[in-house]
Amino acid sequence: EVQLVETGGSLVQPGKSLKLTCATSGFTFSNAWMHWVRQSPEKQLEWVAQIKAKSNNYATYYAESVKGRFTISRDDSKSSVYLQMNSLKEEDTAIYYCTWGNWYFDYWGQGVMVTVSS
Amino acid sequence: DIVLTQSPATLSVTPGESVSLSCRASQGISTSIHWYQQKSNESPRLLIKYASQSISGIPSRFSGSGSGTDFTLSINRVESEDFSVYYCQQSYSLPRTFGGGTKLELK
Numbered sequence: 001e002v003q004l005v006e007t008g009g010s011l012v013q014p015g016k017s018l019k020l021t022c023a024t025s026g027f028t029f030s031n032a033w034m035h036w037v038r039q040s041p042e043k044q045l046e047w048v049a050q051i052k053a054k055s056n057n058y059a060t061y062y063a064e065s066v067k068g069r070f071t072i073s074r075d076d077s078k079s080s081v082y083l084q085m086n087s088l089k090e091e092d093t094a095i096y097y098c099t100w101g102n103w104y105f106d107y108w109g110q111g112v113m114v115t116v117s118s
Numbered sequence: 119d120i121v122l123t124q125s126p127a128t129l130s131v132t133p134g135e136s137v138s139l140s141c142r143a144s145q146g147i148s149t150s151i152h153w154y155q156q157k158s159n160e161s162p163r164l165l166i167k168y169a170s171q172s173i174s175g176i177p178s179r180f181s182g183s184g185s186g187t188d189f190t191l192s193i194n195r196v197e198s199e200d201f202s203v204y205y206c207q208q209s210y211s212l213p214r215t216f217g218g219g220t221k222l223e224l225k
Contacts, residue, residue, distance in 0.1 A: 047214035
């Protein structure tokens with residue numbers, strides 16, 4: 001059974017940092033392209049970042065809204081993907097989902113809440 | 119960025135009706151559109167890939183069609199468990215983008 005479990009969500013002040021972790025199981029993680037997708041309080045879904053597999057040189061891509069502030073990474077030995085979020089803004093408040101897929105998102109985690117507020 | 123516009127925003131139906139949900143892309147994207155269902159307090163679930171390809175485990179009453187800029191998700195004879203929000207997503211180019219969603223509600 002495929003499982004993706006996100007942790008690390010919290011209430012943080014603007015300008016601070018936070019790191020999300022997604023632990024996975026049930027599929028060959030080392031071959032997987034992994035993503036973070038977020039959902040705003042208004043329910044709009046937004047793709048945030050992607051990291052490809054080792055065979056694709058771990059290439060990374062970001063939404064313009066987070067480029068330069070967020071960093072996606074992975075540890076194939078732990079079947080985990082991470083999202084380091086720096087210089088957080090109130091508009092980053094959302095549920096953050098870890099997802100697996102190349103062109104579409106086959107599987108989703110349960111999501112973790114990040115609230116940015118003073 | 120490719121903008122996806124879903125309509126209507128809300129669709130009120132009675133169980134047993136058949137419905138069509140629309141997703142329009144701001145430029146031609148071939149069949150690079152995928153559909154998701156999101157029930158209240160749950161994560162999205164993939165329903166249809168590449169405009170019309172079925173997904174294992176998804177009921178056959180869900181189907182998709184379209185190419186280019188206009189796409190449709192059809193539900194044949196809506197059941198009570200189908201009252202949810204539906205999103206389209208494009209994989210034609212980065213950034214991946216989603217539509218704003220259509221909420222299917224009980225009339």
